[in-house]
Amino acid sequence: MSTFLWVIFPYICLALFVGGHVWRYRYDKFGWTTRSSQLYEDRLLRIGSPLFHFGMLGVVLGHVMGLVVPQAATDAVGLSRSAYHTIALVGGIPAGIAAVAGLAILVYRRRTTGPVFSATTTNDKVMYLVLGSVIVLGIWNTIAGSVFHFGGEYNYRDGVSPWFRSIFALDPQPELMAQAPFGFQAHAFLAFLLFAMWPFTRLVHVFSAPLGYLTRPYLVYRSRDERPGATSGSRPPRRGWERPELQRK
Numbered sequence: 001m002s003t004f005l006w007v008i009f010p011y012i013c014l015a016l017f018v019g020g021h022v023w024r025y026r027y028d029k030f031g032w033t034t035r036s037s038q039l040y041e042d043r044l045l046r047i048g049s050p051l052f053h054f055g056m057l058g059v060v061l062g063h064v065m066g067l068v069v070p071q072a073a074t075d076a077v078g079l080s081r082s083a084y085h086t087i088a089l090v091g092g093i094p095a096g097i098a099a100v101a102g103l104a105i106l107v108y109r110r111r112t113t114g115p116v117f118s119a120t121t122t123n124d125k126v127m128y129l130v131l132g133s134v135i136v137l138g139i140w141n142t143i144a145g146s147v148f149h150f151g152g153e154y155n156y157r158d159g160v161s162p163w164f165r166s167i168f169a170l171d172p173q174p175e176l177m178a179q180a181p182f183g184f185q186a187h188a189f190l191a192f193l194l195f196a197m198w199p200f201t202r203l204v205h206v207f208s209a210p211l212g213y214l215t216r217p218y219l220v221y222r223s224r225d226e227r228p229g230a231t232s233g234s235r236p237p238r239r240g241w242e243r244p245e246l247q248r249k
Helices: 002-027 043-068 071-076 081-112 114-118 122-148 156-168 174-178 182-200 202-207 244-248
Strands: none
Touching: 002 156, 002 174, 002 182, 002 202, 043 081, 043 156, 071 081, 071 156, 081 114, 081 122, 122 182, 122 202, 156 174, 156 182, 174 182, 182 202
């Protein structure tokens, strides 16, 4: 069971994460969107969306520092373990609370606004449940382990972090995760489950960058008035789009 939970299951989820995105990009490009519902309601959206997204940005940065950066690296630069945990508490808990609050507002908006609720798929409903559980468990592990020491003091950088890196190094060490407290195990399991669900929900928009805006032509607004003198020079106006530099000649 330990091998399945902390070796086989993570690799299945990562395969679904990568393969699912490739499949969706190839066969569902028009569905690669957040399915924005701002036209239906924007008051709650203006509050919940920034709270959630900025909170999640802090959460992700905290996980990168805690899981990807080895403890030996922070020790080498003179950052003590107590100082590291203080930084994690001061930055991580407010970010997690902001993400939970923003998510709660967005879910409430989606449930109480008819057109928005109608546009919500079953996959998205399950995704919201798993995502909320992952965030709440992360906050609980931080508070319970670092503040109140429920179940004894546990340094996840000695167990969870090396296990996480071992997965991507193709040298999994399930015994490290098997020794972790249940809260950390549940958090890791649901996080990988979220990775498996990711390509089939609105979360795909995370990998959408509007790079086309950097190279697309300027939007030019002009009158359709065809009276003499309405356009520069003697050339008659043309129908359709023209490159901006042609209009300036």
